[in-house]
Amino acid sequence: MSAPVTDKPVLNTEGAPERLFILREIFRGRRLLLAGILGLSLIATAATLVLPWTVGKLLQAIQLGGGLAEWTWLMVAVGLGSAIANALATYLLSRIGHQMVWRLRERSMRHSIGLGLRTARQEGTGNLATRLTADAAALKSIVDIGPIQLPMSLVTLVGTMVIMGVLDWVLLVITLAAFLVAVGVVAVVVIALRRKYVAIQNQVGSLTEHFVATMEALTVIKACRAERTVSAELAGRAERVARCEIGASAMEALIVPVINLGQQIALVAVILGGGARIAGGDLELSTFVAFLLYLFQLTAPLMMAMSGMSTIQAGLAARKRFEDLFALPAEGLDAGAAGDAPRLPVAGAPAVRFEKVRFAYGEEPVLNQVDLTVPATGLTAMVGLSGSGKSTVLGLVERFMDPQEGRVEVFGHGADQWPLADLRGRLAYVDQGATLLRDTVRNNLTIGREIPVADEDLLRALRDVGLEEEITRLPDGLDTVLGGNHDLSGGQRQRLALARASLSDAPLVLLDEPSSQLDTLNELRLRRLVDEIGRDRAVLVVAHRISTVRHADHVIVMDGGQVTAEGRHDDLMRTSPMYAELVHGQALGTPEKTTAALTGGDR
Structure with missing residues (x-):
């Protein structure tokens, strides 16, 4: 007797599927390019930090009546350099993200095709397809913001606060106290958003799966006059997706207003405190103006950091769905019994x-x-x-x-x-x-073959099943793509499948x-x-x-x-x-x- 087996498909015995490590996927073979992107981002960040300081120096020069042109040109150069470096870094990082998504889609399609039939059916065509669309887009967002922009936002945030502390530590304490409650509220929202994103992506996968199944059964639906019933059922699923998305949007909508509220409270407190310190001779006007500019600048990296965390939560939910896919058992096409040599049929044995x-x-x-x-x-x-x-x-x-x-x-x-x-x-x-397949007649006849088959042999196989004349009448003959305007009847599809089998030497x-x-x-x-x-x-x-x-x-x-x-x-x-x-x-x-x-x- 053979070893006990189950109803599970043949498994790939190379071990448990690897987890999807996003940073490893990003850095693979691109360390030098990423170092360049990091350098550009640092330049953009440094320029952003220097710009308010140059404004303060320009204001001081105006007060003193000298050096106006030098500080003006420096301010323009800093602003232009920051814009160019940031644009180039964003483009290069986006290109890496698209390349990662390409590889991920390729891997997902290959793994999906390699799944056992029952596993693939249980997972669902639409749910598998969602990995290539919504889930891939969510992971792309992580690449856009995660490895470079989010750390640079944190660097900008910390650097801005350090400079504000150097300018006037008392005003910095006032600013931090005003922002503290806002940051705490946003942190709670970001944590809750991850659960929402997981629910949304699962609901979208389910909706896609049911829509694909509906379109495949469209003939029966129309014959049974079930368009309204089926549409209503799909509409109910779409409504459930919308409810999840609206709930997430309500939480996302809190982030920017809460941070802006914190900034406004800080601005009022800084103006009051700064005015008192200027009146007391403890703070110069140019320094106060520079501090205010840094306060306005503080909001942008803070919003980037908080929204970036929200984006990362959505991306991590998508990553889990990819990991769930890769954890599904795939058939091992090269796997037989351990240590087996290639086998030949036993002479005289039945098929x-x-x-x-x-x-x-x-x-x-x-x-x-x-x-x-x-x-x-x-x-x-x-x-x-x-x-x-x-x-x-x-x-x-x-x-x-x-x-x-x-x-x-x-x-x-x-x-x-x-x-x-x-x-x-x-x-x-x-x-x-x-x-x-939704492919040419030729590819349907030769699917799985690595060696091309001559047209004469293909036409002979079609002739044997009485299909040669119908195929040669198609616009491109053997190279006509089946489906859409050139679909075949049930009997023709059956004969074409028989012709494919007859070409095999199995x-x-x-x-x-x-x-x-x-x-x-x-x-x-x-x-x-x-x-x-x-x-x-x-x-x-x-x-x-x-x-x-x-x-x-x-x-x-x-x-x-x-x-x-x-x-x-x-x-x-x-x-x-x-x-x-x-x-x-x-x-x-x-x-x-x-x-x-x-x-x-x-x-």
Whole structure:
């Protein structure tokens, strides 16, 4: 028996996913550039700190009647230098942020594609997509303000207070006392905002997920005249997002007014205190003017620091969502049993063998003690009523999931002993929905292939399924992008998926309800194609049409998650009452949605 396995997807065994360290992502390979940005920021900060001092000196020069031009030009140069250095540093930092977001999106898409099917379905397409939009934008905001601008704001804040203390420490104490309460209120608000941001991003992800699902089901919604009902449900979700956002906005709106109030209180106190000190001869007018300018300047870095902390809270909430994504178990395409060498099929072994296989979605059993065999060549048809577990069998062969008990063999080896990429490289698979990419016909036919396929071979495959003429009539032929104005019908999509499978040289072809949307003529083409493939390869087809089953080399009958009979059609008509009833009643099952089966729906 193979080692115990579960319904979880194959995991990447390289260890736990790394946490997302934003500063590491920013600094990677850019230390010299960041040093330059830091230098520019320091220049801008120093100029900002010097500017009020130059104004004071200019005022003093006016009082003394000399040196006016020198201080004027110095003031202009300081202001211009500060603006240029700040603009250049902001641009360079923003470019680093965009590059980090690019890498993060690339990693997120790669990891999402690598998730097991059930994990991806549980996470939701819309929720995954939100990582690339709102969450990525929130992280970009951290880069814009976090590593350089926020520290420089703190440097400006501290430097301003130091200079104010040098100018007059008594007025500085008055200023700090006025600002202290305001800073305390803002700190409480910033801490509370993080919880709000987490709730907002989760709600936006849920809304996006439900909207994507709605648009995918648009045909059914319109046919059932459910536009108003579905729109109302989505509107309710949008309202919940708005309530969260309004709550966060209410808290954010407190930051600037509270700081401004602190500044106004400080200004009144400084004017009163400074006037008294000037009248007493303890303070010069030019020094008092410079102190007032520093007081006005104090607000900007303080607001930057407080709003920066708010932005960082939103970014940290987004970082957690990325970490949650990267913590999801991904399939290890190169992972087989530890220390295994590349495997080859065992000579004389069947294509597939199930031994006492049990599988359940959570607590709901789907397969129970299943034993079945698929010969190495020829057509094997699997029949049974809807929900009997047929699509689940295909999913276990592909290792979209693993059984809780028993052994699944593919070409003589346990499925869990194959490196996943090697296993799937020996399988060609057509799902019941005949899923296609929103891409060109050519790329849909050759997906997963590293070596280009000649146009002649592609057209031959299309000809075998009766689709050559329709494709060549498209505006760009094989290079026409499917979807939108050039979408295919259900039967055409099914035939294109069959053509893709026929181009594969995989020794085992899995077909889930391949004729469910085919007319009689195209079903006959399918039978000829399957017969040709089955001459030297194995074909396992989930079938519901009697015409497909009659000429099969081997038939597997399933009922209630168990195999009730195996054999040829004529033999089963005599030995299996259930099979005979299915055939006579033309009730070989109704189409099952493979994706639903793999995520806990129809089996």
